[in-house]
Amino acid sequence: MVFLKDRIPTIEDTGMAGLGRRAELARSWMFEASFPLWSENGVADGGGFWESLDLQGRPLENPVSRVRVQARQVFVFALAAVMGWQPKRSLELVRTGLRTLHQACRREDGLYGRTVDLNSRELSDDRADLYDSAFVLLAHAWALRAGAGAVALTGGMALSMAIDQRLRCLENRGRYFERLPTIGRVEQNPHMHLLEASLAWHEAARDQRSLLRSQELVALMESRFVDRKLSGLREIFAEDWGPHEDDRFEAGHQYEWVWLLHEHARICGGPVSSAAALLYRKARELTLPNGRLYLSHTLQGDIREPVHRCWGLTEALKAQLALVCSGNTDSITVANEIFDRLWADHIQGAVSGGWLDRLDASGTPVSNDMPASTGYHIYLAISELLRAEKVVKG
Incomplete structure (x- = not known):
């Protein structure tokens, strides 16, 4: 079940070849290390699944x-x-x-x-x-x-x-x-x-x-959740759709909707909503030059929660891969860069098959455990990476 760290290559390719190598790496990690870890240590004896593992991959039996x-x-x-x-x-x-x-x-x-x-x-x-x-x-x-x-x-x-x-x-x-x-x-x-x-x-x-x-x-979403004046997706509204004190921008959700709108178009057979381009621009605006995402910003664009969560990067990767699948081959380079940031920050330094869910503003891991809920985000992003590789290859 051990996924050897010295098997992780340094991937310098930024084009299609690099996307393929990253997909191969991610699939190997998932099949050889992560699925085995969570299928063994993440399953409760009486049925169901543990909420989290500790940072050594042992079950926290809450x-x-x-x-x-x-x-x-x-x-x-x-x-x-x-x-x-x-x-x-x-x-x-x-x-x-x-x-x-x-x-x-x-x-x-x-x-x-x-x-x-x-x-x-x-x-x-x-x-x-x-x-x-x-x-x-x-x-x-x-x-x-x-x-x-x-x-x-x-x-x-x-x-x-x-x-x-x-x-x-x-x-x-x-x-x-x-x-x-x-x-x-x-x-x-x-x-x-x-x-x-x-x-x-x-x-x-x-x-x-x-x-x-x-x-x-x-x-x-198009009529209520997207604010055209602020050019972004808002989170919280009063019952009458008025302002709410907890309202904010979350870059990860801007990206997540981009992917979902492409999924909606793929499954329904129609065009991609015009809101996708607006949300993508907002997401990129809220993304740091090093590729990391703060958890949330105020509607004025100020940092609200100076924490980096794993799921934000997985949603950024999915959005970029949706653009790749829609024919935007220029997005391949950005997808590779996002994958590298995700891997370096949240996977490479974790126990074999696990992840580091949370970093502070400086990029230092601050997680006390490994939430099982994070796996949904990572595995879905990897499956989208594998799908995008096949789409581009034809």
């Missing part, structure tokens, strides 16, 4: 976990199965994760709560949550693609219906309540992940309702 982590780990092993890593073992973990979601995380109304106690197999926070429910829908989509069969299909269809029946805001097309009871504000982030899950569910199950939902969510 029984309370976020439901989104359970869902993301189902996605991770479904992706592993689809990519061909130990398909039997991967599918076994997918089915184990689905059982945990269905038996311990699902509410009577078909929605999913926020946190679960893996010992008692009960929700420790049973408030319905759009963000967590969206990730559970994403997990079902990929479980279906991986071969989980009827349990994934029926579970995903029931959840998709519950989201529309219980969380949809009838007064505002495309708007969903973030939580029940409602929280008195509007957050773009859960809507973004509902779009991601809706696209994945449509692609896996050919569900037309999810396709319509995705179109409504894109329209909501």
Whole structure:
């Protein structure tokens, strides 16, 4: 299971050859080190997945976990199965994760709560949550693609219906309540992940309702979440769409929407939303010359949270790869540079198969553990890297 550090090459190529070498490196790390680590140390004895490992790769056996982590780990092993890593073992973990979601995380109304106690197999926070429910829908989509069969299909269809029946805001097309009871504000982030899950569910199950939902969510983003005067994606609004004290810019989310808008165009067969170019410019504006991203900025552009998180770079990489897949070969060089920053900052210095999730403003690692939730971001970015390589090669 050890991925030897001296096998990591110094990649100097900046063009297509460099993209291929980086894809090969990333796939080897994922297959030889990361999937083995998390399939062994990240799985709880009684079922489900640990919230995090320590920096040496040992499980931190806290029984309370976020439901989104359970869902993301189902996605991770479904992706592993689809990519061909130990398909039997991967599918076994997918089915184990689905059982945990269905038996311990699902509410009577078909929605999913926020946190679960893996010992008692009960929700420790049973408030319905759009963000967590969206990730559970994403997990079902990929479980279906991986071969989980009827349990994934029926579970995903029931959840998709519950989201529309219980969380949809009838007064505002495309708007969903973030939580029940409602929280008195509007957050773009859960809507973004509902779009991601809706696209994945449509692609896996050919569900037309999810396709319509995705179109409504894109329209909501274009009309509400994007501020044309400030040329960027805003995060938090008052219930009446007025200003909110927690509003901000997050460079990582600007990039994430760029990728999602390209995914929407790919899956739906239409043009890429014009908002993608605007968000890409804002994201690049908020990116430091060394390629790092601060977690958030004020709407005036001042640094709000001087922390560098791994997920921001994975979203930057996905956005750049979306441009590569759309025919912008000039983006290959930037994609290579982003990959190198991601690798140097968050993977190369970590235990074999793991990651350093958080750096301070100077670039010094400050993580106390390895959150399992980060794997969703890294593995998805690597799968997009492998896809982009194939697209460019033709």
